[in-house]
Amino acid sequence: MAWMSWTLPTALFFIGIAVILVGMTTWQLISPCVERRGFLPLATTRGDRLFIGLLSSAFIHLAFVALTDVNIAVATALCALWMIILMRWG
């Protein structure tokens, strides 16, 4: 695995993604979701909202990095909040 040049933050990032995917799969098996329409302009399933949330979070992080000198943890906290809002009311 050394050839992959792992670092602690990237390892934590991928563990986080893996945990989210396993969690969402388990949630889906226990309680299958139904497509619904929230504040997003399209009907989405839980998986759709996760995908939209992760993709938009990536762009939020990039915008923070490019446009501000604020600590990246602020962007992560904002994204976590955004994910919760999106998953619940999106």
Place this chain on the structure above:
Amino acid sequence: MQTKVENNKAWFLVMPVFLIVAFSAIIPLMTVVNYSVQDIFDPYTRYFVGTEWFKQVMLDSRLHEALLRQFIYSFTILIIEVPLGICVALMMPTKGRGASLALILVAIPLLIPWNVVGTIWQIFGRADIGLFGAFMSSIGVDYNYASDPTDAWLTVVLMDVWHWTPLVALLCYSGLRAIPEVYYQAARIDQASRWAVFRYIQLPKLTNVLIIGVLLRFMDSFMIYTEPFVLTGGGPGSSTTFLSQSLVQQAIGQFDLGPAAAFSLVYFLIILLVCWVFYTTIMNMQKDK
């Protein structure tokens, strides 16, 4: 009465694909993420730099220009190739030897390797020995793709249209052949015009293959490297330097693995976003119908 058995055995059948994708895409992508946060000097000497490379990439004006060129290029070829592909498919014969011959002729450009396509057009566009270059000169157009950015763009776009319109045409042709004859019979009974048949029967039935066609052509054109590299080398100046070429210059030319990895991830996210927007829009249009 036999009831349908439901189980998860299908997942085991998908496992080989998952393993192949893991080795060919997921693990390399994870490695790129790891590279993007480090300054790498050699396999044993590397330093964690956090988001520094991302900041550098996001503020790099050369990359902004390459991104703009890339979008203009991709949308230009989509605007040309999709309608042209539909027209070619509509004009292709449907029965007999003519159909087989047309299929073979249309498919020929798809069989030619990308670097050969670049070489063909490099020669084709030359005013001294190339047919296209000589033709342009003969009608009084001062055409030189090696020194004029507009001519270089024209040649790169024409080359892509020549190479990839057949893909859209073949996809549409297969879509058209899948339309049951009863639709056309109904249209004849209603005395529908040729346009009405196209607008209300053929085009709606082509939606699925067009989704695939647009997505494939967008992704391919957005990642284009070999043909413009062989034809113009990204020039004149940097007028035909697209994203992948900038990336290769950075990663292999300068061996800046960290910034190149950050660039790759931004590039990947843009492709992912645009493909998702395309896919969602088209699927929603279909649902609304």
